[in-house]
Amino acid sequence: MAKILRLHKESNDNITDWGLSKRYGKDVINQITDPTGADAKKEITSIPSPFARIDLAKNAFKWVVDSNDLEGKTIHHKMVSDCLDVAELFFNYDKFSDKLEILVWDKDQEIAELKKSRNEEHRILGASLEMYLEQDAATYNFQDFDRIYLLNYIGPDKPAQMNIIGATSPATLFVSSSNNLRYSSIHLKSNGQDLPFDDDYSPLYQRDFAFQKYFYALRASFGDAKFAQYFPELDAYLLECYRHLTDDQKKTIDALKDDSIQQFEELSIKGNTVEVLGIHLCKNTAFVGDQLVSDFIIKSDKYVGVKPLVLPFQKGNDYITLRYVQDNWSKDYEAPIYDDRKLNERILPNTSEKYPYLTIGDFLEPVIVSMPYEMTDHFFNGNNKDKKTSYLIPLTDRFFEFFTVEDLMGNVATNKKMFEIRSSINGSAEVTLRIPIQKNRYIEYSRIYYTKVEPDLMANKGSAIEKRFGLGVLPLVAFEQGLKPFYRIAFFSEENGSQLIFKNSNEEVEIKSHIIRRNFKPNCSIESYVLEDRFDHIGLDLGPCKNYIIPIFKTVGNATQFTFAVDFGTTNTHVEYSLDGSKNSKSFNIGKEEQQMQRLHKDYGEEIDIKSAFDETFIPNTIGDGDMYSFPIRTALAENVNIDYKKQTNSMADANIPFRFEKAGLPYPPFYKVRTDIKWSNNERGRVTLYLDNLFFLLRNKVLLNNGDLAATKVIWFYPLSMTKSRFNEFKAIWQSLYNKYFGDNLNNLIVLSESIAPYYYYKAKKGLKSNAITIDVGGGTTDVFVVDNNVPQILTSFRFASNSIFGDGYNFSVEDNGFVNTFKDRLKSHLESNQKEMGVRDILNAFESISNLENSSDIIAFFFSIASNKVIQEKNIPIDFLQMLADEEKLKYVFIIFYGALLYHVAKLMKAKGLHMPQTLAFSGNGSRTLYVLSNEKDTLALFASLIFEKVYGEKYVSDKLEVILDNEPKLATCKGGVASRIEDFKFEEVDGLKSSLLGTDDTTFAEGVKYKDLTDDVLNKVANSVAEFIDFIFSLDSENKNFYLNYFNADRRFMTKAKDICLHGLLEYAKQGLAKKKEELESWGLNEESEVEETLFFYPLVPILNLLGSKL
């Protein structure tokens, strides 16, 4: 044996001196122990060829295979890993096409170019390349390749203008650069593996299986035997990797045929397929653009952009037939329950692919809000079958990025509900959410929310907390494009710090106004949200948690044409409506099917304050005949105490119509003050507007909820004749602006009629008026008279002598002195008190208490009147009827004799002065005219009384045609009904004004026309007093001239007749002066002065206090 000077050890050689040996082949090379080999880190640089890199890659594969360790850390493992990275980048080229560029080096062309270069060094380079390509051809398949395709990195952090990171190789298919390529790692993250070119080397079998499959398919496409011949090292590597595959994976690889590569799309550059020795490289079909192709892709029509995957968080085989990333989901896979990374920073579980995915924690909130009330059908109850407890929807905002509320309420595939809540006896609730994915499948997420525990995100444990609050949406209508939405959301919360947010799709909707009318302690808060944009879900934000409320909006049509007539009266307001041009109308109502404010819950159980807050501060559920609330309504507005009319105000937020006024629920909430006397109140144009705005809002909602056509809606409104032109114009502007706001810009649909004329049309159409007819509308503040002679309108006259003149406080009298109040207050009260065990009567008594403390007798009397029509009183048949009590009070008959006597006397005088025939029909309307029943409930008796007055004034007798009196049971409605029935839709203020006529009140012939307030001297007033005195004599003499008519027909107490007459004749001049003073005060508040023309007779000035005195002194 000899010591041979060599590195390897071989025992059987016996060479001395220079002796023939054998070639250093694989065996010898393998026997050379490299002490650093197992962890060699440095790039190997010893290959004496410009194509060293290609050789190194080739040998690296061999080295790794020979080492029997595919997962080593040597430089060879690195080179293999890098080559595979390059292969994968080619495979994923589409995904990185903004970061990678493929350059093509054409062997013949480029070498030829180099060799003819004017640079000697280029020629040297060309010659070198050519020489090695020729002489080393057999080893590297150089003879068989035409082009090398190079990957140039052009993405972020690139260190140089050109950054070749790898290329195709005729020896190993792919080759990497030896440079440090870490700069590109994070930008070139591929599918199913970690960062390319990093220090964590990945053998092929640990890479995304689709990529592996592709690699084996490439081999198959070339022919396995041929591949082994051309790429022996790579082939050996593939075989070695194959051994590490699972049986299933092996099966997949075994099934590959030479055409299996066709399942991938060829990678081509400028029309040329990228190839190596004719092996066509392909693209990863896992991506289309940035979009991963996976069965787990969320099925969302709504979401625009790269759609994330939705992944199950529990292991199991439910989804193993679905393609995950290139490969199917495995039964061992699971997504985390919660992932706090941003979507685009997430790594798909069980891969190292950075791609957005969603898991249960993205969709379900940690907390669910439960409420001990039953939900109405107008809100989505989460398909919860338990009625006693209801829940809000514990979904995240993220859910709504992908799905609409319609999706949420609907089904996913196989007719499964998308969302379900199941409550269990111990108060916990299980929420199931099914997120649709591809292939008609869905991912089912379930979470149990436990009571009295903190949520545990990581354990998928939620927490259920009970909250008490009320909520309503008005109107629950889905507004179509072009229709301006006006929403009010009522919110009554017993939780501190709770607030609502509104979202449309996933956009937060601007809240126009949020009025907190009352803070939440000790009762519920009262809050109103004003929205003028569409929304589709409401978030209840409780600070630490947020749940959603999903209203089920009604879609509406526009088939029906509505006509509304609005009689905005001093005391009462009435609205009639008819459909599609019908002359028949009915009182405005809100039926069960057209509830305007849809509440979240059916009832609020113990939370009475929530229940009453709806009625008190918004609107009752229903309004109409037989309901607690019905039209006509008391003209009243409940304002917030801190309302500021200088700012924008909103109905049902800053103020609302207090339907419960005069009905119940007192004391009134301290935050609100009920205003009456709106119509004639001084200065407050804003208040009138806001009151009417509240009305309009109701009208509009009614139209919407009944498939009405907003733009075709007609609104008829009325004005009293005594209204001055300027005030009329001001009103008109208000009506127009409101019509504009709520119905549109076709102002032809806004019709204005005189209050005086409207009833005529009603009676004419419905009651058959004769040709000579008078309609007298007795309101709260004014009486309007319309005279038709031979069917021709002749006179319109109006005066501030109406029911407030009877029941009010004269000019300056106090409530304490009001006879009616004093006489009946206690009586009514004790009546009620004796019935207070009846349900609801307590409410009325409460109302009584507060109203009787008001400083206005008219309001108190209006309340007295309203008791009889109160639903409770009617349903329980409690015999309380203020009108009847009045009728039974015989001494007070004189008040009504004087009132109606004066009224008819004055009308008769006026007609006579105009030379008109005596009337054949006398039709009364207006709420005030109900007091005619105090005189008699026989129309003939009333007709007789009237005819006596006319006969005496005219000095002639009714011969054949007797005077007929028409009086409706609901005389208030005549105006509105007449408005709806009227055929003259354009009775202009000017035309009506032309019929206007007033006697000044001084004598039988002097008219008010042309007289100005400054002309009203004491002399004039004296004449007025005298003429009133004349009337007093007239009216009292009528009794004696007609066989004690008042006693016999009206049951007037005769004992008080003389006293009554005395009262009537006392202080007439003084009262005339007071009346004028009061009038001037009012004029000033409307910006008028003494230059204004007198628009009504002065005749009634003295009579107003006289009626008051009669009431109190008799």
Added chain:
Amino acid sequence: MLRALTMLLASGAECAFETIVPIIIDPDDSAADKTRTVEAMKKYMAIREKLDFSNPNLNKFYKTEIKPVDGMANFGFPLNNTRDCLFKDFIKVGELSKESRALVSLLFSEKNLNSDMKVGFKGNPNIGSVVLNQFGTSQHYKDFANGFKEGDRIFIISSIFGGTGASGFPLLLKTLRSDKSSQSWNLISNAKIGAVTVLPYFQVSQDDNSGVDSSTFLSKTKSALAYYENNISKNGSVDALYYIGDNIPASYANHDGGSEQKNNAHLIELCSALGILNFAKMSDSELAGDTKHFEYGLDSNDDAIHSIVFSDLGKKTKEDIQKPLTQLLLMHKYLTYKLHDEYRHQPWAIDNGLNKAFFDDDFFSNVQAFSNYYVEWLSEMSNNTRSFSPFNIGRIKPLFSLINGKSANRPWTIIPFLLKDYALFDNALNSNFKKWNKAANKEQKFMEVFYRATEKLVQQKFNM
């Protein structure tokens, strides 16, 4: 290794070819090893110039002619544009087409592209494989080719783990086999070409800033061997390939190159040089067919043998070099320790006219200088790992204990003082001086005297 060859030739080791034409391809002009090798060869040439090897002369010292390619200074093949030049500047990357630039970026690392080639390719033979390719198109190559005659052979010496040599060998081989630019291309491409590829036998101390890292020597070697196997051996482009290396590595200071790169002479180099002589000796028929591969074996069973003497060498080697090297060393010792005391008195000098003027002249100083190189070379090998120390080179008594592990024959005479050590040397010198060509010049006479004397002495004392 060229230094070893020069020493062997100077000692008269047998070379089958009359002339050796060394060409050094190394951009590192300043490498100290290269410098002293060139210096030695120049002295060799200067000495040999005065000598005549025709009959009846017997002298074999400096027998084989060493000469450069015509016009080639310092035996070096000059490389253009490598001085102070980065590789990327050399190939003018910026002026390449985008596609070629891309290919260059793939094939060459940033480190490759930014490497300064002044001191070679620092273990990056892939750069060398391009840069050195200017060889084929140069005038020097043409000169070389034109001087090439039928029967001439080429031998390429390189290390496999370095830069310049590692790349130069395959490149040179490919060029020689493929270049058709010269008239004699056919002769060259069909010439017998041998090569020694030196595998690692030393390591350098670790220096992280250095381009040379011996921890990768073996990795590099293995990769390169595989390359050679596939691209040199398999295709038969070389006729004889000599592998040599050692797994007990010597340790050298880490120098990328330059004047500091001065490594001690090593047995491996000597053996490699012997490979040349071996190749030269083989007949064409022996070299026909597939590439012949050779390895070098010592005659020792000790794998860890540390200090090697002649008896550890193979028989043939011993035969080839023991005698000449001993002769040259004896001459050195005499010149060093004895000559200046003796030449005025000794007949071999007086009678041949080798007077003071001769010993003061250039020739002798060259001989003496070369002789010192020789001893230096021996000394270095002796001090290296593995140590080759066949001689006791110091000023020793007795003189003939100079061969380690080999005792000299006892004197047969009864007058021992006359026949021992330098006395015996003088005796040998004087016994021979009259027997040869009187017309020869002094230089020839001088060399002849010493050759014959030393030959007689080694025969007498060591039976060589």
